[in-house]
Amino acid sequence: MSITETRQEAETPSGETAAAGVEADPITGALGSSDHKTIGRLYVVFALIFGVGAWVLAALSSAHDAKPSILSADTVNQVFTLSRWGMVLLFVVPLFLGLATYIVPLQVGAATVAFPRAAAAALWTWALSGLLLIIAYAVNGGVAGGRAKAVDLAYLAVAGILVALMMGSISVVTTVLALRTPGMSLERTPLFSWSMLVGASMWLLTFPVLLANILLIYVDHKYGKPSDFGVADSQWKQLAWFFQQPQMFVFLVPALGIIGDVVATMSRRRQSNRGFMFAAIGAFGVLSFGAFAQDYFDAQVWQQAIYIAMGVLIVLPAALALAGWGTTAASGRLNTKSPMLASVFAALTLALAVFGSALFVIKPLRLQNTPTFGYGLLVFVVGTGALAGLAGLFYWAPKFWGRAIPEGLSKLSAVVALAGTLLAGLALCLLGFATRFTGIADATDQLNWAAALGAAVIAVALVLALVTLIAGIRGPDAGDDPWDGQTLEWATASPPPRGNFGELALITSPEPLLDEADDQEEGS
Amino acid sequence: MAATHVLPAPVVQRPRVLMIGTAFAAAASVMVFSGLIAIYLSRRAEVVATSNKWLPEGVKIDLTQPNMMLFTLLASSIIVQWAVYAAARDDRRNLYLSLGLTFLFGFATINQLSYLYSLAKLDVSTTQQAVLIYSISGAHLVMMIAAMIFVLLMAFRSLGGQETSRQHDGVSAAALYWHAMVAVYAIIWITIYVTK
Numbered sequence: 001m002s003i004t005e006t007r008q009e010a011e012t013p014s015g016e017t018a019a020a021g022v023e024a025d026p027i028t029g030a031l032g033s034s035d036h037k038t039i040g041r042l043y044v045v046f047a048l049i050f051g052v053g054a055w056v057l058a059a060l061s062s063a064h065d066a067k068p069s070i071l072s073a074d075t076v077n078q079v080f081t082l083s084r085w086g087m088v089l090l091f092v093v094p095l096f097l098g099l100a101t102y103i104v105p106l107q108v109g110a111a112t113v114a115f116p117r118a119a120a121a122a123l124w125t126w127a128l129s130g131l132l133l134i135i136a137y138a139v140n141g142g143v144a145g146g147r148a149k150a151v152d153l154a155y156l157a158v159a160g161i162l163v164a165l166m167m168g169s170i171s172v173v174t175t176v177l178a179l180r181t182p183g184m185s186l187e188r189t190p191l192f193s194w195s196m197l198v199g200a201s202m203w204l205l206t207f208p209v210l211l212a213n214i215l216l217i218y219v220d221h222k223y224g225k226p227s228d229f230g231v232a233d234s235q236w237k238q239l240a241w242f243f244q245q246p247q248m249f250v251f252l253v254p255a256l257g258i259i260g261d262v263v264a265t266m267s268r269r270r271q272s273n274r275g276f277m278f279a280a281i282g283a284f285g286v287l288s289f290g291a292f293a294q295d296y297f298d299a300q301v302w303q304q305a306i307y308i309a310m311g312v313l314i315v316l317p318a319a320l321a322l323a324g325w326g327t328t329a330a331s332g333r334l335n336t337k338s339p340m341l342a343s344v345f346a347a348l349t350l351a352l353a354v355f356g357s358a359l360f361v362i363k364p365l366r367l368q369n370t371p372t373f374g375y376g377l378l379v380f381v382v383g384t385g386a387l388a389g390l391a392g393l394f395y396w397a398p399k400f401w402g403r404a405i406p407e408g409l410s411k412l413s414a415v416v417a418l419a420g421t422l423l424a425g426l427a428l429c430l431l432g433f434a435t436r437f438t439g440i441a442d443a444t445d446q447l448n449w450a451a452a453l454g455a456a457v458i459a460v461a462l463v464l465a466l467v468t469l470i471a472g473i474r475g476p477d478a479g480d481d482p483w484d485g486q487t488l489e490w491a492t493a494s495p496p497p498r499g500n501f502g503e504l505a506l507i508t509s510p511e512p513l514l515d516e517a518d519d520q521e522e523g524s
Numbered sequence: 525m526a527a528t529h530v531l532p533a534p535v536v537q538r539p540r541v542l543m544i545g546t547a548f549a550a551a552a553s554v555m556v557f558s559g560l561i562a563i564y565l566s567r568r569a570e571v572v573a574t575s576n577k578w579l580p581e582g583v584k585i586d587l588t589q590p591n592m593m594l595f596t597l598l599a600s601s602i603i604v605q606w607a608v609y610a611a612a613r614d615d616r617r618n619l620y621l622s623l624g625l626t627f628l629f630g631f632a633t634i635n636q637l638s639y640l641y642s643l644a645k646l647d648v649s650t651t652q653q654a655v656l657i658y659s660i661s662g663a664h665l666v667m668m669i670a671a672m673i674f675v676l677l678m679a680f681r682s683l684g685g686q687e688t689s690r691q692h693d694g695v696s697a698a699a700l701y702w703h704a705m706v707a708v709y710a711i712i713w714i715t716i717y718v719t720k
Contacts, residue, residue, distance in 0.1 A: 114541050166552050174545040204552045212559030215663060219648070220655045228567075228652035291559065297566045 034120040036101050036113035037495060041400060043098025043168075044393065046127050047091050048466050051386065053134075054086025055420075055459035058379075059452045062424070066448035074146060081143040081236055082134070084243050087378070088251060089161050090130045092385035093203070096254040097165065099392045100172045100196040102400065106489035107190045109181025109507070111499045114174035115167075122167035129160030143239070144232040148221070155218040162211050169200035169207075181488070183507030187278065190487040190510065191264075191271065192392070194278055195257025198285035202250045209291035210242050237296045244374055245357050246310045247290025248381045255350065255388030256281045256321050259343045262395050263325045265483050266340040267332025270511050273324050280320035287314040302361070302368055311361030318354040322347055338410035339483075342391035345418040346384050349425070353380035356429055366435060373432025376425050379455070383421025386458060390414055390465055397469065398478030402494040405472030413468055417461035424454025486511035546697035550704035553667055557708045560663060561715055564656045571653075579720055580651050589640040590717035593633050597706045600629035604675070604699045611682065611692035619687070619695070623679040626702065630672040637665060657716055664705075664712055671705045674698045 030038050061080045064071040071079055101123075105113045113119050136142055136157055141150025176189060176197040189197070213229075217238060221230030229238060241247055260281075264271040271277060287310050295301050325347060334340075356377045360367050367373040390413060397405045427450035434441040481490040490513055492501050509515050568578050579585065604626045610618035641661075646654040678698040681687050687695050 115545055170545050170548045170552075173548055174541055178541045178544045201548070204548055205555050208552045208555035209559035212556050212563070212663075215556075215560070215659050216563065216655065219659045219662075220652070223648045223658075224652075224655050225649055227650065227655065229655060291555070292562075294563075297563055 034116040036105050036116060039119050039123050040098045040102025043094050043101060043123055047095040047098055048462050050086055050130055051091035052459045052462045054083050054091050055455050057083035059455035062448050062452035062455060066445045077144055078137050078142045082137045087382045092251050092382050093165055094126060095389040097168045103396055103489055104172055104175050104193050104196055106500055107193045107487050108176060108179060108184060109488045109501060109504050110175055110179035113171050114179055115171045118167050119171040122164045126161055126164035129157045129164060133157035143236045152222045155214050159211060159214050162207050166204055166207055169203050172196050173200045181504045181507055188507060188510045191260035191277060192257035195254045195281045198281050199253030202285045202289060206247060206250055206291045213238050241290060241294045243378050245360050245377060246288050248378055249288035249314060252381055252385055253285045255346055255385055256284060258388045258392040259325060259346055262339045262343040262391050263329050265485050266335055266337060267329045269328050269332035272327045274510060276320055277324045280317040283317040308361045312358045315354045315358050318350060322351060338407055338414055339391050339395035341411055342387050342394060342414035345414055346387035346391055349380055349384040349387060349421050353377060353384055356380060367432045370432050370435060372428050376428030379428055380425040383425060387417050390417060397472055398482045399489055399494050401473050402478060403472050403475040404478040405468050405475060409468045413461050413464035416464060417458055420454045420457030420461055424451045427451040486514050488512060540693055542693045542697040546700050550701050554704060554708060556663060560660045564660060567652060580653060583646055585644050585717060585720060587717060589636050590713055593636045594713050596629050596633050597709050600626050601703055601706045604702045608696050608699045611687050611695040612689055614689045619682055623675055626675050627672055630668055660712060664709060667705050671702045674701055
């Protein structure tokens with residue numbers, strides 16, 4: 001079976017092929033484009049740039065905890081909150097959304113993303129709102145900021161970011177549900193597309209709840225005394241649930257799909273126990289629904305059985321996914337290419353994150369009494385997101401730009417990101433035990449410095465990733481399918497032309513390109 | 525591997541794309557109100573537990589306008605479904621009439637809400653009750669305006685002949701979002717206006 005059929009009439013009279021699709025003016029083309037590939041590229045690059053800034057702020061925040069004279073009393077809160085917004089809403093979520101906007105239509109054999117103009121509007125709304133948020137913070141706004149109008153502006157910017165990310169999510173989930181090529185049933189969709197369907201659906205169910213919080217704070221702050229929600233001291237407390245267990249895991253759902261696709265392709269094996277992997281990703285998404293766990297409005301929520309159960313049970317789908325990846329990798333040929341390396345690292349930090357989640361909800365450990373353990377978990381979650389994002393980026397970079405990225409530099413980026421995540425995450429999690437062990441309490445400053453260093457190291461890793469991509473643009477031709485891929489994105493040119501595909505054959509399995517290779521082997 | 529890029533781009537097929545996208549948008553909108561109403565109920569329970577009264581002294585929210593709004597919106601829900609029925613049968617006259625009436629009923633509801641605002645002596649600058657009630661009803665107003673714009677766009681598409689018996693997903697999607705908006709109002713009606 002051939003995946004595609006080639007027809008002579010596709011050639012234009014001048015002999016050019018339909019592959020053209022290259023914009024005459026790259027800047028104008030990028031600004032006005034509703035091509036999902038351009039949108040996806042821009043998301044990824046902007047997210048990496050925002051991510052560097054967010055991790056630098058996180059490093060500053062931890063350094064201030066070690067040496068309180070580093071930041072002034074006015075700015076410490078701003079640095080703290082902006083780093084959280086940045087890590088989640090400007091970095092990890094849009095990084096996955098960018099990868100999905102580019103790759104999901106290709107994986108499901110679609111000519112475009114659903115609602116391409118809405119996807120373009122979402123990108124620019126997100127990017128401009130992100131800039132607006134930074135500007136608002138720069139003029140003493142942001143959460144509990146000193147200048148009232150700048151505080152309102154910051155909340156408007158966050159609302160804009162949330163609406164944009166939801167619009168982008170709707171484009172992606174609709175693509176998976178409605179634009180699959182004939183024969184590709186939902187159970188035959190690649191793991192990344194499935195994980196985006198689950199993850200983006202959960203984003204659409206939880207981000208609006210944060211939007212509701214933002215709305216109340218904004219209305220009370222702008223028009224009220226403020227009497228309740230908009231009071232400076234209570235603003236962040238209302239929003240903190242978004243960065244805590246279990247909600248924080250909702251940002252990680254796409255990571256499970258990326259690792260699954262990378263491990264299967266790199267091991268040159270079909271993903272074993274696909275049904276279990278689908279169930280694991282679905283369960284991980286459901287167990288990370290955290291909109292109910294708003295401790296500001298219900299102080300007892302952390303003692304509720306459902307909260308504790310979700311914190312512990314999330315270990316199960318993660319373990320199932322780890323077992324699935326391990327089985328697939330063990331049955332195949334192991335290699336240490338950069339996507340595989342970053343995937344293994346992401347799996348390791350994911351395991352630590354869910355283990356930490358199970359510890360966090362156990363009341364006798366008293367880890368909920370200090371903010372540092374919870375922040376350590378967030379670092380593990382966002383660090384895992386960074387590593388999985390890098391794995392996806394290195395894996396699909398040839399598809400993004402048609403060029404091979406420098407292997408050494410990409411591996412270095414993954415190793416540095418792992419080192420930073422472990423350093424910052426472990427240091428902060430250890431600090432959570434400071435109330436129980438005097439030795440840890442005595443080493444508080446050193447551990448805060450370690451956390452600051454770890455966050456700075458992650459920022460360096462993201463800079464390295466950007467350098468890798470820039471170097472990759474000038475790299476050698478990667479070919480259309482450098483990894484002997486299994487899924488449809490590797491059945492088209494790199495980068496794909498407008499319309500992505502020609503005429504696709506009926507899909508009969510989750511790995512259509514392996515089916516084709518098997519058929520050719522049998523034929524010969 | 526055959527080179528796919530030498531082939532012409534296939535015709536983009538959009539099987540119920542707009543319906544699916546609208547369903548997710550409606551779900552996201554409903555979640556905004558879930559969050560708002562959960563906070564409203566939580567705060568109300570706290571205040572009632574201490575003072576036995578939720579609304580501040582001197583504030584009275586009459587039920588007449590909320591009831592009128594509910595009946596208007598329930599009627600509009602039937603009418604927007606009439607539009608789907610008409611579109612499925614290529615009944616242009618009834619389609620235009622029903623979409624126009626849906627828009628009109630939405631406008632009438634906005635009018636009622638503005639009148640209710642003028643009657644209720646709620647000062648947003650003094651109480652958390654006012655902040656909550658204005659935020660929830662204001663957010664619903666935004667949702668209603670979005671639904672009205674959606675209906676209006678579909679009306680223009682119908683005028684342009686793009687909504688036919690074979691393909692009327694646009695009208696169906698607009699109706700779906702309208703129903704979600706009405707359902708949200710029904711919950712607001714019970715939570716805010718009836719259970720004061």
